[in-house]
Amino acid sequence: MAPSDLRYTKDHEWVRLDGDVATVGLTAYAADQLGDVVFVELPEVGRMLTQHATFGVVESVKAVSDVFAPVAGEVMGANGNLAGSPEVVNSDPYGAGWLIRVRISDPAAIDELLDAAAYERLIAEG
Amino acid sequence: MTEQAAVPLRETALVDEHRALGAKLIEFGGWLMPVQYGGILEEHRAVRERAGMFDLSHMGELFVDGPAAGDALAAAVVSDPRTLVIGRAQYSMICAEDGGVIDDLIIYRLAEDRFLVVANAGNAGVVSDALADRLAGWEAVLDDRSMATSLVAIQGPASVRVLQPLTDVDLGALRYYAIAEGRVAGIPALVARSGYTGEDGFEIFVDWGLGADVWAALVRAGHDADVIPCGLGARDTLRLEAGMPLYGNELDRGTNPFEAGFGRVVKLDKPGDFVGGSALARVAERGIAKRLVGLVITGRGIARHGYPVQRDGRATGLVTSGTHSPTIGRPIAMAYVHPDDGEPGTILAVEVRDQAVAAEVVSLPFYRRPR
Numbered sequence: 001m002a003p004s005d006l007r008y009t010k011d012h013e014w015v016r017l018d019g020d021v022a023t024v025g026l027t028a029y030a031a032d033q034l035g036d037v038v039f040v041e042l043p044e045v046g047r048m049l050t051q052h053a054t055f056g057v058v059e060s061v062k063a064v065s066d067v068f069a070p071v072a073g074e075v076m077g078a079n080g081n082l083a084g085s086p087e088v089v090n091s092d093p094y095g096a097g098w099l100i101r102v103r104i105s106d107p108a109a110i111d112e113l114l115d116a117a118a119y120e121r122l123i124a125e126g
Numbered sequence: 127m128t129e130q131a132a133v134p135l136r137e138t139a140l141v142d143e144h145r146a147l148g149a150k151l152i153e154f155g156g157w158l159m160p161v162q163y164g165g166i167l168e169e170h171r172a173v174r175e176r177a178g179m180f181d182l183s184h185m186g187e188l189f190v191d192g193p194a195a196g197d198a199l200a201a202a203v204v205s206d207p208r209t210l211v212i213g214r215a216q217y218s219m220i221c222a223e224d225g226g227v228i229d230d231l232i233i234y235r236l237a238e239d240r241f242l243v244v245a246n247a248g249n250a251g252v253v254s255d256a257l258a259d260r261l262a263g264w265e266a267v268l269d270d271r272s273m274a275t276s277l278v279a280i281q282g283p284a285s286v287r288v289l290q291p292l293t294d295v296d297l298g299a300l301r302y303y304a305i306a307e308g309r310v311a312g313i314p315a316l317v318a319r320s321g322y323t324g325e326d327g328f329e330i331f332v333d334w335g336l337g338a339d340v341w342a343a344l345v346r347a348g349h350d351a352d353v354i355p356c357g358l359g360a361r362d363t364l365r366l367e368a369g370m371p372l373y374g375n376e377l378d379r380g381t382n383p384f385e386a387g388f389g390r391v392v393k394l395d396k397p398g399d400f401v402g403g404s405a406l407a408r409v410a411e412r413g414i415a416k417r418l419v420g421l422v423i424t425g426r427g428i429a430r431h432g433y434p435v436q437r438d439g440r441a442t443g444l445v446t447s448g449t450h451s452p453t454i455g456r457p458i459a460m461a462y463v464h465p466d467d468g469e470p471g472t473i474l475a476v477e478v479r480d481q482a483v484a485a486e487v488v489s490l491p492f493y494r495r496p497r
Contacts, residue, residue, distance in 0.1 A: 038450035
């Protein structure tokens with residue numbers, strides 16, 4: 001189940017809001033679809049992200065998958081632990097498997113994101 | 127839906143077993159096949175450390191019979207199957223007139239005048255047609271039993287221990303690249319000691335409808351040894367570590383056996399002509415245009431099929447297969463590069479999303495099993 005305190009995108013990213021800072025990760029559904037994650041490429045701190053644009057890459061044994069910025073803003077931090085332990089994206093997608101923290105430049109963009117119920121419907125529809 | 131998906135996929139006799147085991151099924155070579163059951167890494171490790179089971183019923187099984195079967199095959203493929211002792215196998219390729227690879231094959235000699243040719247799933251039809259064509263005029267008959275044969279493999283160090291109690295074939299006496307007739311779980315079978323994983327293992331050919339029974343018997347026999355079913359995902363990472371080519375990646379019509387590093391398979395001096403022989407003789411004389419190499423990625427990034435390879439900023443080739451190697455713990459790849467850039471120890475770079483990522487040429491295979 002998608003945690004109810006998070007917001008989601010149609011591209012299967014989750015967003016945890018804390019003031020104007022958003023923590024972003026990949027949903028359990030996406031991680032499961034991708035399979036065993038073996039490589040994660042994340043942006044430098046300070047980079048400006050455009051909403052919906054690619055900000056990084058998550059690779060499983062078999063596949064390469066882009067990850068998209070749910071909101072526009074400046075990268076405040078990237079999860080450095082994933083360089084050595086990319087498998088955490090599978091084992092703890094909503095916790096230790098987080099990808100980046102972003103200072104949101106347009107708070108109104110949050111309203112475009114899905115709530116947990118809407119995201120659950122999305123993946124149920126396939 | 128794409129147009130390709132409109133063609134119904136073939137299903138093996140084991141598809142219900144795969145579904146019951148929770149497999150993720152994908153299209154491969156025109157077949158609906160399990161890509162993974164649990165996870166690729168888990169399945170990969172099972173084969174390296176214990177054993178794993180594979181449904182390979184999508185492969186093509188082509189029997190060639192007749193007094194001239196050996197001569198006819200020798201004229202059709204690059205190797206010389208006539209040199210095989212009964213019960214042994216050889217790796218081979220079937221080429222076009224221009225020397226391009228139509229498919230890579232394993233040829234088993236079952237009797238003086240009876241051979242089994244195993245072709246890749248996606249090429250089975252093409253190989254069957256080419257063989258039928260090339261056998262015309264010889265006292266040899268082709269019997270394409272691809273849709274009448276189930277093929278189940280067990281691969282890994284525990285294979286003998288798990289399989290021996292199920293079969294009357296003396297596995298200890300069966301050498302690598304050998305085949306014997308016997309029974310597995312009471313079912314008439316051909317048992318070959320061969321595989322595509324770099325481990326010891328067996329491939330078991332049975333009648334199509336009995337594939338599920340052999341599979342079930344192996345599941346039961348392997349339970350205590352923690353043998354698990356493995357999909358095409360693990361098969362791909364296992365064969366890549368073992369430096370084995372995959373048709374469509376390392377091999378295709380635009381590649382000849384010498385470029386792929388299999389010049390030793392081509393018997394230019396065998397008695398009689400063979401299809402592609404004169405073109406391949408010219409290659410042997412003049413040299414190759416590209417060379418297949420192994421790469422260990424030393425920078426950060428995973429090389430994938432189609433990524434460009436450079437040396438000192440100059441283009442030298444393309445990656446054919448690449449993944450994160452579960453056994454080595456680093457990204458590995460195979461690539462075609464300019465022959466001058468293929469010596470082990472050469473430092474190249476793979477272009478990964480516009481970044482040049484350092485890679486070192488290494489000799490294949492990446493992984494060799496402990497003996």
